[in-house]
Every structure is written in C-alpha cells, then in structure tokens.
Amino acid sequence: MNRTVPPILSLLFASPLVFVGCHGSSEATAGGPAGPPEVGVAAPIVRQVTDHAEFTGRLSAVETVAVRARVGGFIDRIHFEEGELVEAGDLLVSLDARPFQADLSQRDAERAEAEVRLALAESEAARVEPLVDRRAVSIEEVEQRRRAVETARAELAAATARFDRARLDLEFTRVLAPVAGRVGRALVTRGNLIGGGGGDSTVLTTLVSLDPMYFYFTPDERTAQRLLKQAPGRELSVVLRLEGEGSTLEGRVDFFDNQVDPSTGTLQVRAVFPNPAGSLRPGMFGRLEAQLGESRPAILVPDAAVGRDQTQKILYVIDDDEIAQRQVVTIGRLVDGWRVIESGLSADDRVVVEGLLRVRPGSAVAPRLVTPEEPSISADGPPSGAPSVES
Numbered sequence: 001m002n003r004t005v006p007p008i009l010s011l012l013f014a015s016p017l018v019f020v021g022c023h024g025s026s027e028a029t030a031g032g033p034a035g036p037p038e039v040g041v042a043a044p045i046v047r048q049v050t051d052h053a054e055f056t057g058r059l060s061a062v063e064t065v066a067v068r069a070r071v072g073g074f075i076d077r078i079h080f081e082e083g084e085l086v087e088a089g090d091l092l093v094s095l096d097a098r099p100f101q102a103d104l105s106q107r108d109a110e111r112a113e114a115e116v117r118l119a120l121a122e123s124e125a126a127r128v129e130p131l132v133d134r135r136a137v138s139i140e141e142v143e144q145r146r147r148a149v150e151t152a153r154a155e156l157a158a159a160t161a162r163f164d165r166a167r168l169d170l171e172f173t174r175v176l177a178p179v180a181g182r183v184g185r186a187l188v189t190r191g192n193l194i195g196g197g198g199g200d201s202t203v204l205t206t207l208v209s210l211d212p213m214y215f216y217f218t219p220d221e222r223t224a225q226r227l228l229k230q231a232p233g234r235e236l237s238v239v240l241r242l243e244g245e246g247s248t249l250e251g252r253v254d255f256f257d258n259q260v261d262p263s264t265g266t267l268q269v270r271a272v273f274p275n276p277a278g279s280l281r282p283g284m285f286g287r288l289e290a291q292l293g294e295s296r297p298a299i300l301v302p303d304a305a306v307g308r309d310q311t312q313k314i315l316y317v318i319d320d321d322e323i324a325q326r327q328v329v330t331i332g333r334l335v336d337g338w339r340v341i342e343s344g345l346s347a348d349d350r351v352v353v354e355g356l357l358r359v360r361p362g363s364a365v366a367p368r369l370v371t372p373e374e375p376s377i378s379a380d381g382p383p384s385g386a387p388s389v390e391s
Contacts, residue, residue, distance in 0.1 A: 038358075038368055039355035045301075046299055054288070058282075064206070071197050075192050085278065092204070093205075114155045187206075208282050215273060301341055324362070336376060
C-alpha cells in the first residue's frame with residue numbers, strides 16, 4: 001500500500017542536512033590565512049636643539065632678620081602695620097625711655113664730676129712743679145701729684161664711657177628696621193616687658209628683604225659640571241616659572257657651593273632674580289630652567305613611539321624586509337611631544353609610531369606612512385612652555 005509522506009515531515013528530515021552544509025561552509029571561510037598587522041611608521045626628524053635642565057625649589061630672601069631690642073624694658077608703642085613695606089631706618093617699636101633717660105642724666109653728672117677732679121689734680125700738679133727746683137717740695141710729692149692727674153684722667157675716661165653707653169641704651173629704646181623689606185606680624189604687643197641685648201632677647205617681629213630674591217637648587221654632579229662650564233664667571237642666565245603663573249622671570253646664577261654633598265651627590269647652586277615690584281615672596285615654589293651647552297643637531301621621534309622595557313627605552317624599527325626590529329635607545333629631553341634620541345637610532349630608520357600593541361619583535365608588518373605634526377624648535381632653546389628633563 002502506497003503511503004505519501006507529508007510535506008512538513010519532508011522539510012524536517014531535510015533541514016539537518018541544510019544546517020550541516022551551512023556550518024561547514026562557515027568554518028571553511030574562517031580558516032583562511034590572516035595578513036600581517038598594519039602599523040603607522042614615520043621617519044625621525046633632525047632639528048637644532050639646546051639642552052636644558054629644570055630644577056624645583058623655593059624662593060629665599062637675601063636678608064632675613066628676627067627683630068629684637070638691644071635693651072630690655074616695657075613696650076611703649078608699635079609703629080608699624082603688620083605686613084607692610086618698610087625702609088631701612090624706619091621706626092618699628094619704641095620702649096619706655098624714662099629709666100634710660102634718668103640713667104643718662106646720672107652718667108652725665110658723673111662725667112662732669114670727673115672733669116672737675118681732673119682739673120683740680122692738674123692745678124695742684126702745676127702749682128708744685130716749679131717748687132722742685134727751689135727744693136721747696138720733695139720729688140715724691142711731685143710724683144704723687146702727677147699720679148693724681150693720671151688717675152683723674154682715667155676716671156674721666158671711665159665716666160665718659162659710661163655716659164656713652166647710657167646714651168646708646170637710650171637710643172636703643174627706638175627699635176629701627178635694619179634693612180628694607182616686608183615686616184611680619186607683631187609678636188609682642190604694647191605694655192609687655194621684653195628682654196633685650198642678650199640670650200633672652202625677645203623677638204618683636206620678623207623682616208625680610210624683597211629685592212632681589214634668591215633661588216637655591218641642587219643639580220647632580222654631572223649637571224653641575226655642565227653648568228660650571230657654561231658659567232665660568234658665575235653669570236649664567238636662567239629662567240624662573242612660578243607655580244600657577246604663566247609668566248617667567250629672568251635671572252642669573254651668582255653662587256656655586258664649594259663642595260659636593262657626599263650623601264646626595266649634589267651641589268648647591270644659587271640664582272638671583274630682581275623683584276622691584278615686591279611680587280615675589282620668600283617661600284614661594286618655582287621651577288628654574290637653565291641652559292646646558294650650545295645648540296646642536298639632534299634626532300627626534302614622537303614620544304608615543306618610545307616603549308619601556310624595565311630599565312631600557314626601546315623603539316620598533318622596520319627593516320627592508322618589512323620586519324619589525326626591537327631597538328634599544330638612549331633618550332633625551334621632551335619638546336612639544338617629541339623625544340630627543342641621544343643614541344641607538346639613525347635619521348634613515350623607519351620608526352613605528354602607531355599600532356605598537358600589534359608589533360612583535362621579528363614579525364612581519366604592513367607599514368603605512370604617517371606624518372606627525374612636527375615640533376616648534378628654535379636654535380636658542382625650547383619653545384615657550386615646553387617641558388625639559390628634570391635633574
């Protein structure tokens with residue numbers, strides 16, 4: 001008996017064959033060979049560059065004074081406004097001068113008394129001198145009169161010294177600014193008893209000079225030697241950038257310390273900067289940039305092309321067979337996103353600058369030429385705002 005298979009069952013029985021056929025076709029397509037990875041390559045550029053080093057530090061006043069009185073006493077008046085600018089010789093603090101005025105008057109009287117005694121001794125000596133020739137007085141009496149004159153002179157000198165000291169003490173009740181600069185806050189107020197002229201002297205306020213200002217920095221030995229070669233007469237020009245400010249200040253190196261610190265291998269160097277407007281203050285943070293040597297030709301590559309392998313810096317260079325080769329290099333300063341290559345690279349090499357993660361040493365690649373934006377470099381130094389290698 002003939003039985004006809006329904007059309008739906010025919011499709012169900014046939015569908016596995018269809019699915020198997022489609023699956024086998026997909027595997028065949030995916031198993032095809034893949035080509036070498038595509039990477040962007042560029043040739044290094046050669047430019048004239050000037051080596052610079054950057055140092056961090058803080059500004060320091062040329063003169064810093066803890067203002068103290070030279071005599072002790074009660075404060076009568078504070079004559080300055082806290083934080084104001086003062087000139088050398090301005091009156092800052094005055095003490096109660098009445099005890100010192102009384103002492104001066106007493107010393108003046110003692111000096112006058114000593115002058116009278118000296119005049120009397122000289123008169124008596126002058127009276128007996130002619131009597132020696134007539135043998136009316138003895139030699140011993142004449143010598144006694146002479147010694148009395150010398151004693152009176154010594155007493156007058158001592159009285160005069162005490163008078164001068166009392167006069168100085170009276171002057172010292174007026175505490176004057178020893179240097180021009182900015183005064184700090186008043187550490188002692190009116191009516192307080194202060195010590196002066198000794199180890200227990202009371203600090204009344206602080207005073208710092210403002211023009212010029214010092215900047216101390218500590219380069220390592222190698223960098224210090226290059227600075228010394230640049231500034232045999234200690235006249236090396238430097239540039240200072242303050243934290244949070246875009247402006248720069250020009251100054252000069254005026255001091256190299258006489259020895260290298262053996263614990264750190266650094267040498268202390270000082271630069272001086274003019275500050276006529278008083279905008280710089282001691283303790284402000286800054287970055288100082290100093291030139292190291294003359295302008296020279298250098299090879300540069302984009303900094304993104306430089307890889308790190310533990311302590312080494314590497315580049316990937318494409319040879320004539322389109323094979324990526326690992327190249328160990330020595331790097332220099334960074335300028336506008338381009339890195340100076342001191343050694344390990346030639347100007348004719350092709351350097352991988354894009355697709356570094358797809359590169360394996362000794363593997364084939366598909367290089368694609370790219371043209372990165374070149375840096376702006378002048379022969380006189382780095383462009384404005386370009387960072388330098390920190391030392």
